[in-house]
Amino acid sequence: MAGKVPPSFTSIGLYIRSGQLQLPKSSVVEKFKIAKCRLVMTIRDSKDRKVSQAGIEIQTGRKWSAEEVVENAESSLKLRDIIGNHCIGRQCLGTSHFQQWNKANIKEKRDMGQKATREREDEVRKSRGVELGAQGAWTKWELPQRRLTWAEVWRMEPYRISFFLLSVYDTLPTPTNLCLFGLKEDPLCKLCVERGTLSHILSGCKTALTQGRYIGGGMTMFYRRLHRQWTKNVQKRPRRINKPSSIAFVKRGEKTPTMKETRETILQLAHTWEFQVDLGKRLQFPQVVYTTLRPDAVLWSTKSKKLIMVALSVPWEENCEIAYERKRAKYQDLLDSCKEKGWQTWLYPIEVGCGGFPAQSVWKFITAIGLSGNERKRAVKKLGEEGILLVVDETRGYELETKLEK
Structure with a gap:
C-alpha cells in the first residue's frame, strides 16, 4: 500500500x-x-x-x-x-434477516x-x-465510520493515506509526539504555551485561529463545492406541483400496487432561491433582520419567505458534539428573530472533522436538501475529502521540521 x-x-x-x-x-x-x-x-x-x-x-x-x-x-x-435479534440504530422489526x-x-x-x-x-x-x-x-469518537476500498486507495496520493492513518491513531510528528520520541525537548506549541497535541495543532490553537492559519485553500474549495452541489440540486429538482389524486381501482384477484412515497425536500418549498457563502468575509445577511453574525452559507427565497443557514465547523473528531452545540447556541437568537419576522427558517450546524470524518449532522443536512442513496454517499465523501485539505499542509510542515532536526 x-x-x-x-x-x-x-x-x-x-x-x-x-x-x-x-x-x-x-x-x-x-x-x-x-x-x-x-x-x-x-x-x-x-x-x-x-x-x-x-x-x-x-x-x-x-x-x-x-x-x-x-x-x-x-x-x-x-x-x-x-x-x-436486536435492532441497532434505526432498524425496525423485519428490516434485517436473522439466521x-x-x-x-x-x-x-x-x-x-x-x-x-x-x-x-x-x-x-x-x-x-x-x-x-x-x-x-x-x-x-461518535462519528460514522469510513471504509476505504482498493480503488479509493490507488486514487489517493501517498501523503493523504499516511495522514489518514497517522491522524486517526495519533502518530503524526506533533511537538508532544516529537518530545515523546526523543526528537524534541519542548512539547509546547510553537505559537502558544499550551501542549502541542494533535487536537491542539489541527483545531485548538487560539493563536493560529487568530492569525487565520485554519482558513485556507481547503476551506475555499469546501465552500465552492457546497455552492456547486446546492446549485445543481436546485436546478435538478424543480418545485413539485400537487396534482389531484385519483382512485386506483384494482381488479378482482389482483393486489394493490405499492407506490413509493417521495418526501418533499426543503428546496422544493420555494421556486426561486438566492445563495451566498462566506468567502473572504464578504457575506451579507439577507435584509430580514439586522445582525453582525455571518453564517458560513445562507440560502433564502424572498418570495416564499424561507431561509436556510449553514454553520460549518472543522473541529477535532472527538469535539464534534461540542462544536455542534456551540454553533447552535451562537445562531439561536438569529434563528428566533427570523421566525418572529414571519420567515420559515432552518439552521444546520455541520461538522467535518479535521481528519476527514464528516459527522452525522452532515448526513442530515445532505438528506434535507434532497440527496439520497449513492448520490448522498458521494457528496458526503467529497465534503470529507475537502475538509482534510485544511490540515494536510500543516502536517507536512511538521514532517519537514522533523527531518531537519534529525
Missing part, C-alpha cells in the same frame, strides 16, 4: 473491521485461524463416518486451539438464538461459525485499541 507509517504504528489500524477507519486489508493470522476453524467443522460434520470418526487432530500450536474457538463460537450462536442456528443447514452453520470467529478476532483488536492511550483515542 502506498504511503508510509512509522514503526510504532499499531497493527490494529491495518486490519480492524469495526474501527473508525477501515482499510481493505486482512490479517494473515486471522486467515489462518479461519481456515483452521473451517477445517475442524468440515471434518466433524462430514457425512462420511470414516472421516468424521477418524479422530483427526488439527495442529495449531500451544497458544491457540481451533476446537475451543469453534466450540465458543457455536455456544455464542446458540445463545443468540435464545436472546433473539437462526437451529434452523441452518451444515453449510450455513459453517459460514456462521467462521463469521463468529472473525467477529471475535475483531473484538479482540478493538479491546486492545481501548487499552491504548494515544493510538486508541478513536474509540471515543
Whole structure:
C-alpha cells in the first residue's frame, strides 16, 4: 500500500473491521485461524463416518486451539438464538434477516461459525485499541465510520493515506509526539504555551485561529463545492406541483400496487432561491433582520419567505458534539428573530472533522436538501475529502521540521 507509517504504528489500524477507519486489508493470522476453524467443522460434520470418526487432530500450536474457538463460537450462536435479534440504530422489526442456528443447514452453520470467529478476532483488536492511550483515542469518537476500498486507495496520493492513518491513531510528528520520541525537548506549541497535541495543532490553537492559519485553500474549495452541489440540486429538482389524486381501482384477484412515497425536500418549498457563502468575509445577511453574525452559507427565497443557514465547523473528531452545540447556541437568537419576522427558517450546524470524518449532522443536512442513496454517499465523501485539505499542509510542515532536526 502506498504511503508510509512509522514503526510504532499499531497493527490494529491495518486490519480492524469495526474501527473508525477501515482499510481493505486482512490479517494473515486471522486467515489462518479461519481456515483452521473451517477445517475442524468440515471434518466433524462430514457425512462420511470414516472421516468424521477418524479422530483427526488439527495442529495449531500451544497458544491457540481451533476446537475451543469453534466450540465458543457455536455456544455464542446458540445463545443468540435464545436472546433473539436486536435492532441497532434505526432498524425496525423485519428490516434485517436473522439466521437462526437451529434452523441452518451444515453449510450455513459453517459460514456462521467462521463469521463468529472473525467477529471475535475483531473484538479482540478493538479491546486492545481501548487499552491504548494515544493510538486508541478513536474509540471515543461518535462519528460514522469510513471504509476505504482498493480503488479509493490507488486514487489517493501517498501523503493523504499516511495522514489518514497517522491522524486517526495519533502518530503524526506533533511537538508532544516529537518530545515523546526523543526528537524534541519542548512539547509546547510553537505559537502558544499550551501542549502541542494533535487536537491542539489541527483545531485548538487560539493563536493560529487568530492569525487565520485554519482558513485556507481547503476551506475555499469546501465552500465552492457546497455552492456547486446546492446549485445543481436546485436546478435538478424543480418545485413539485400537487396534482389531484385519483382512485386506483384494482381488479378482482389482483393486489394493490405499492407506490413509493417521495418526501418533499426543503428546496422544493420555494421556486426561486438566492445563495451566498462566506468567502473572504464578504457575506451579507439577507435584509430580514439586522445582525453582525455571518453564517458560513445562507440560502433564502424572498418570495416564499424561507431561509436556510449553514454553520460549518472543522473541529477535532472527538469535539464534534461540542462544536455542534456551540454553533447552535451562537445562531439561536438569529434563528428566533427570523421566525418572529414571519420567515420559515432552518439552521444546520455541520461538522467535518479535521481528519476527514464528516459527522452525522452532515448526513442530515445532505438528506434535507434532497440527496439520497449513492448520490448522498458521494457528496458526503467529497465534503470529507475537502475538509482534510485544511490540515494536510500543516502536517507536512511538521514532517519537514522533523527531518531537519534529525
